[in-house]
Amino acid sequence: MIFDDLRAIQLRYGFLPKPELESLSQRTQTPLYQIHGVASFYPHFHLVPPPKADVRICADMSCHLNGAAELRSDLERAFSSTSAQDVQIRDVSCLGRCDLAPAFCLNDQIFPSAIAAGAEDLIRAAVRGESLHEPHPAPARVSCASDPYSDGEQYGAVRKLAAGKDWDGALAEMKAAELRGMGGAGFPTSMKWSLVRAQSGSDKYVVCNADESEPGTIKDRFIMTHLPHLVIEGMMLAGFITGAKKGIVYIRHEYHAQEEILGAEIRRCYQAKLLGKNILGSGLDFDLEIFVSPGGYICGEETALLEAIEGKRAEPRNKPPFPVQAGLWQKPTVLNNVETFANVPQILARGVDWYIAQGQGGSRGLKFVGVSGHAARPGIYEVPMGCAMREVIFDFAGGMRGGRQLKAFAPSGPSSGYLPASMVDVRLDFKALADAGSMLGSGAIVVCDDTTCMLDMALNAVRFYRNESCGKCVPCRVGSQKMVDLLARWTRGPLPESQYRSDLALLDELSQAMALTSICGLGQIVPAPIQSVLKHFRAEVDAHVLQGKCPSGICFTASRAGEANRVGIRP
C-alpha cells in the first residue's frame, strides 16, 4: 500500500527523500511519476525537509471569524527574524475544530482555541526540539437521545438481523423512515443499499465517509467520539443487507483521537464475535478496518475517496458509473456518511414510529449539528430534524456572543451559502432549506454577528475551494482561482461602475460554467457563497466596489492585504 510505504519513509526521515522514493519505485514496481503524483497531491506528505516548527493556522470560516488572520500576523511578527529552517507559518484548510476556533496545527499536532502567546510558547518548544502533545481531554460521558442502547446491550439491531436475516424487511423499515444521506447530498439510503444489494457477485464493499472537512462540520467527530458503536453497527447492517463482506472507515488524519476510539471499538467487536467470520453463529462474515486519509477536502467527495483508498490521487471520477455499480476497486460499494450509518440502528432497533416521532413538522429523526462562528456556546447539538434554525442558534447555542445581533448564517458551511438573519425561522429540513435557496448539507451551522463583512466571508469561502480543488477539471482548477482574483479585486478599492457591471456579468458566466461543467460537487458549489451574498447582501458588496468602503471595516486594512492569494497547501 503506497501510503503506508510513504508514511514509513516520512516517519524515518521527516520527509520523503528522493533516493528513498527511487528505491520504493524499484521495490514495488511503481512508476516514479505515480509516487510523485500522490506524494505531491496530499498535504500529509513532505517532499522537502520540514522546518522544526511547521505552523499551520486554520484559515477557514469559523477560525476566520475568530481571529485566525490576526493570530497569523501576530505569530509572523513574533518569528519574523527566525530562519525558515526553524519556523514556517502557513495557512491550512479547516482542521475540524470549528467549535474551538481558532485552531492551529504544529508539526501535525492540533491545538484548538489558540491564543498568540500560548502558540508562541509551543512554537518555541518545538524549535528547541521538545516533543509536543496534542491535547486530548477525556471526553465527558454524554448521553444522546440517538443511542438506542444507552442503558442496555449494544448491537441489538445486528443481533436481531443476524438471527432473523430479514433483509427486505430491514430495507422496508429504512424506506418507511425515509432515511436520507447526512453527508450533504441527501440521497435516499434504502435506495442506495437496494441498488448494491441487487448487484450480483459477492465482492462488494461498505465504506464509511468519516472525512468531514467542510468548514464548520464537526458533527461526525462528535458521533465517532460518543457513539462509535452506532457507526460500526450501521456498517455491519449495510454489509448484511447488501452482501458486502468488507467495510472500511475512511477517517480524516486530523482526527487522531476518533481513530483510536473507533479502533478500540472495532477490536471489542472482533472479541465479541460481532465482526469477523461467522458473526454470532449466523454464518455471516464482515470485516472492518480503518483507513486514515492522507488529507484534503476533496477526499470527502465519494469517488475521490475511493481513488484515495486505491492509493491514487484523490481525483473524483466521471459519473456514471456510480459507486453502487462500480465503486471501490470497481466493485459495488455502499458509501455513506458517519451519521447516516449511525441512524440505521436507531431505526431498526426502535422502529419507524419512534424515528418519525423524533422529528418536527413532518421531518424525521434526530440530527447532529455543529454550531460555530460567533455563537455564544459553539458546539455540537443533537436537535430534532425540522426544528427552526432560530431554535438551534438561540436556544441551543445561546445566540450571539457578547449579545451582538445575528447578521447571517450558513446552514451548512460555505457550500450552503449565507442566509440573512431575517430567514432564521427556516426549518432544519432537506426541503425547507432547499426552498430557501440553501441546503441542509452536513449540518455545519456557522453564524455571523453584525461585525462580519459578507464579501470577506464569500472571498474566504472561494479561497478555501481554490486551495482544495484537486485540479482535475478545467472549470474548478482555473475557475476557482479566477474567482478569487475577481473577488479580491473587489476588496481592493473602488472600480468604475462600468467595470463593476462587466465584472458582475463575468462572475455570472463563470458561476454558470462552474456549476454546469465541473466534474464533482466541489467545483459546482464554488459560486454558491458569493452568489448568496450578492442575493442577500448586495448593498454591502456595492459599497466595497463602488465606494471603496467596507461597511464592517474589515477589508482594505493592511492585515488583510495579500491574504487572498495565500495558499494553505504546501507551496
Added chain:
Amino acid sequence: MSATPTPPGLIDITIDGQPIRVPANTSVFDAARMHGISIPTLCHLQNEIPVGVCRLCVVDTGARVLTASCVRPVEAGMKVVTNSEKVLSARKTLLELLMADHPSPCARQQHSGDCELESLARAAEIAQPRFAKRTVARGLDDSSLAIAVDHDACILCDRCIRGCDEVKNNFVLGRMGRGYAAGIAFGLNSPMGDSACISCGECMVSCPTGALTNKIVVGASIVAGPDAQGFEAEDLLRLPIFKGVSGTFLELNRGAIVKRTYKPGEIICREGDFGSTAFYILEGSAQVSISSPIAHVKTAGGAKGLFKRLTSSLAPREDDARDDEARDRTIPIDASVDLSYDNPVAELGPGDLFGEMTCMNFYPRSATVRAASHVVAYEMLRNVLDIMMKNKTFRAQVDGNYRRRALESHLRGVPMFADLAPDFIDHLKNSVELQRYAPGQIVARQGDPADSFYLVRIGFVKISENYPGGELVLAYLSRGDYFGEIGLLGGGTRTADCTALDHVELVRISGDDFRQMVDRFPSVRRGLETVAEERRAQNQQRMQTVHNVPIDQFLSQGLMEAQSLLILDLQNCTRCDACVNACADAHDGVTRLVREGLRFDQYLVATSCRQCRDPLCMVGCPVGAIRRRNSLEVIIEDWCIGCGLCANNCPYGNINLHPFEITVDDLEHPGRKKAAIKQKATSCDLCTYLKEPSCVYACPHDAAHRVDPRTFFAEMLGQGQGSQK
C-alpha cells in the same frame, strides 16, 4: 426516433433532434461524430481512453448539470443537445479561462499555427480574455534534447500522460501537485532530460498546445549533398533502432538525419574538424586512424647558450621521455574502439556508431574515418542521436560493442588494473553498468556513501571540493579516466563532488565487484592504495593553500590558480621585450609569452601558462591528450591532433599551436605521400632543458621572475614571511 423496434445491442437516442442508432456503450461524443455532429474537445484523442477533464465536450442530457460527452455512454431514449445557448456559453467560458493563462501565441502556434486551444478560442471569438492572468509563471524545461516543455502552455488535458502510459507503456509522465498548482511531471518531477524519458515523442505529438513541442536543433538540418538521400519517416520506422518512436516525431526531425553513401577511400570525417553530427554505419567497413604524427614538441640545441639558434622538433616518447608522461598503449577516440599508440588505425563496420562526442558535445573530431569499402551510413544531428540512444535495442547494441571492443583496453588503461586476469575482465564486461548523465547532473556528492567505481566513457566529469568562498576543481576527467577509488578504499564516503560537465557516459563497476577485484589481485590493491594516497595528499595540500589565502581579488584574478607565474616587476621593466624575443628564439620563433596581463600591485603577471587550479584547457580534448602531471603542470601527450580546442579554451591565451611540416599519406592518391602542415599544441615548458627560463635569463633589468604566487605574494597578502624576490 426510429419507428422500428431497436435491435438487441443497439441503442436509439436523439442528438439535436436527430434520431441516431448506435451500438451500446458508444460514447455520446462518438455517436455524434459518427453522424456528422462535431463536438469540440481538447482532452480527447481517438487513440486514448477518454478522461473528461477539459469539459469542452459537455452536452445537455436534461440532467441538473451538463455531462462530458467523451466519457458518457449512450442510454436508451437519451435526448442530447450539443448546441444550446447554455452549452455554448459554458464552453466559451471554459476556453476563456484557459486562454487567460495561455502564453499566446504559444510555441506550437508559432511553429505550425495549429495550437488547438488557440484555434478553438479564435472560433469562439475570444480576443482578450477578461479573467486575470496567471501571476506566477510555471516555467520552461529545456533539458531534453528533442522536446521543449513550456509548463505555462500546459492545460492539463492528460493527453501526453496517456500517450506515455497507455500508448507507449513508458510510464514516465504524470500529474503532480493539485488544484491551480497542478502540473505535469517527469518521474519525481525531474527535468525531462534527466528523467527516464526515452524521447519517443508520443507526448509531444499528443499535446494540443505548445506545452510539448519538437525542439528545432540549432543548425537546423544537415546540409544535403549529392550523396545524401532524404527519406520518409516510414522508412526510418522500419529500422529496429527507431522502434517505439512516434512517426510524427520522426517526420518533424526529418532534416536531422540523412543517409549517405561513400566510395572506397572517401573521407567520412577528418580529425580536428568541428562538427555536430554522428555516423551510424549500415553497410561496408571504414578505417579509423590518426594522421597527426604521434609525438610531442621538443626544443633542443641551446645547450651552449643563446647564440646558437634553438630548434623545436617532434619527438615520440621513446626518443624523448618526459616526467609523468602517460604510459598508455591506447589512444581514446570517439568510437567504439581505441587506437593503438604504435599503430593508430582500426576498423569500423556495420552497426558501429562514431562521432558521438562531436554530436552531443560539439567537440572536434578525434580521428579521421575513411571508407574502406562501399559504405552506407546515417549521419544525424543530436536530437536524432538522442532518440536512438534512448531506444533500448539500439542502446543494447552500442553498449555491447563498447563492452566487447573498448572496455578491456579502458580497464587495462588504468595502470594498476594491468594485472587483472582475463577471466575477471570477462566477468566485468558483463557485470558493469553503462550510465548516461546530462550536463550538470551530479554523479556523486561529497559525503555520499561510496558504492561504486567509475570509468569515463564519453564526456567530461568535473571532480571538485567545496571550500569557503568557492569551489576547487581537483580534476577534469575524460575518456579512459577513472574515479571513485578513494571513497571505496577509504572511509566509504565520497571525498569530492563528481559532476557531469556535458553529456557524459560512465562505466559503473559496483562496489561488490570492485572489492572482489581488490581482494583477488593484491597488485591492484597496492596500486590503488598508492594512487589514492597520492591524490589525498595532493588534495589536502591544495586545500591547505586555499585556506591560507582568503584574498578575494587575488583569487578572482585567477592568480591563486597558478602554480607558477611569470611576473614582471614594472618598477624595473623598460618594456624592451627582450623576454618575449628570448622566448621566441627558444621556441622556433613562436613565442609562448606575451607581455600583457593582469596587474597586481607593482607586478604585471605576464601571459604564460599558470598551470591553473581549474584547468579549463583540458575540457573537450577529443583524444584526451592534454592532462596534468602529478605536479599539476600541464602536459600535452603525443597523440595531440592539433585541433586547437585547448588553445581556445585557455582563458589566459597561454596555449599555442606550433606548426610543423610533415609528410603524410596522400588520401586522394593512395600509396603516395605528400607534404602537409600539422599543428601541435604547446604551452610554456619553463624551458626545463635550460638552467632557468629563457625569458628570465634574457631580462637585462632583473624585472622578470618566475615565482610561486603563494610564497611570492605572501607578504602582500599579510601572510608568511618574506618573498623570493
